[in-house]
Amino acid sequence: MVTMKQIAQETGVSVSTVSLVMNHRDEGRVKPAIASHVRAVAERLGYRVNPMASSLRTNRTHILGFISEEVATTPYAGGMILGAQSAASQYGYMLITVSTDGGMDEDDEIAALKRYGADGFLYAKMSNRITDVPQALADLPVVLVDATDRNDGDSLADGTGSAPVPSVEPDEFHIGYDATRRLIDAGCERIAYVGCSEDMIAQHGRLAGYRAALEDVGRKPDDRLVVNVLNNGPALAAVSDLFDWERPDGFFCFNDARAWYVYECAARRGMTVGRDLSVVGVDNHRVFAETLSPQLTTIELPHFEMGYWAAAKLISLIEGHDLDKGEWPRTTAPIPPLDAPVPAKIHCTLIEKESVRRG
Incomplete structure (x- = not known):
């Protein structure tokens, strides 16, 4: 097992200096160049911190x-x-x-x-x-x-x-803003928001971003283009009514799951996503990413x-x-x-x- 003494001998510094660096207590105590050299040597020699010894100290x-x-x-x-x-x-x-x-x-x-x-x-x-x-x-x-x-x-x-x-x-406001600006940049004139009917930070932030993006290009947000839904039959019915009554050509969806309702309604009307209308989701959820065709443009949540x-x-x-x-x-x-x-x-x-x- 590699010891701090061996690292000290290899680098020409004291064992106490090696200890400071290996225990991340070197800032302001050890010159950055020396600390970097000690870490490089420790990695090359395969040094590993002993958790038990460290906890005792x-x-x-x-x-x-x-x-x-x-x-x-x-x-x-x-x-x-x-x-x-x-x-x-x-x-x-x-x-x-x-x-x-x-x-x-x-x-x-x-x-x-x-x-x-x-x-x-x-x-x-x-x-x-x-x-x-x-x-x-x-x-x-x-x-x-x-x-x-x-x-x-x-x-x-x-x-x-x-x-x-x-x-x-996540920066919820910029999720809504960036998704909506992408649809604006694609030439969409009537951009709908398929949101969430639950009282959530994400819903408030994404809706605010959607509205701000429209206002920044001189468009007045239209509440008739906003539907807030949960799931299953009622959600599909609400998105279907949105298609028939408001005829959006762009959809920003609260998440990838809600984008599925848009795909389904488009298919029932003989429309093609990516050609007749544009859709942006949120999550980059693996199930939807591998299932929906054409593949869904989406904003990835920063879980890692x-x-x-x-x-x-x-x-x-x-x-x-x-x-x-x-x-x-x-x-x-x-x-x-x-x-x-x-x-x-x-x-x-x-x-x-x-x-x-x-x-």
Whole structure:
């Protein structure tokens, strides 16, 4: 097994310097060029941090607890866990995931993670919602993933409240804005929004972005071109009425699942998506991406990026210093800085496929 002493001998620095670098405590203490050289030599020699020894020195276990609701059982959102695990591994931490689905008691799962000595917690929701941080996590390092703290910090100025918990979420406004601008740029004149009838952050943000994009090109948003639906028969009927009464030539859909209703209505009328009308969805959901024909142009939600940012942010809170971002992965969407305003918003990427007609 490679030791710090061997790395010190190879690099010509002290063992204490190697220890600072290997434990990510070198910032402001070790010159960046020296730290970079130490890491390069450690990687070449195959050095691995001993978690047990590290925990004895620092009184930390280097374990992060990931508490999820639906996330662990949702295939495409599993990217959150993958992103968090990637960041944890990079900085010498291990991720333990528990799910509160299926009748599992949340307090019991949090208690189990505490027994393992988790240094901090990621608390993840599905579909970007406002949430209350569990009381069992009060006064512990916590970062919310795809969720926003109900405490917005408004009472902080008068000393009666506390700062909101750090969180990361998709930039919902720009999802709506970018999708609608893509349809405008494709020459669509009557752009409909097939939204969600649930009261959600995503719905409000995407609808606002849709309206703003129209206004920015001098078009007045028309409420007759907006239908907010849930699913199944009523949703299909609402989109069908939209086709017959308003005759849109472009559709921005709240998600890829709702885009299916547009495809179905177009097919029943002998219309071809990508030629007679254009459609943009949200999710880049694998099932719809592999099923719909022509393939659906969509905006990909940044599940990996959210998980990665959240874990990196949590580690920075635990260790009390900024992290070296030199080795952050290349991602579909840009990962925001760790000091981004709360909530940190990730500008999602539009994935061009075949459902928007060529201009």
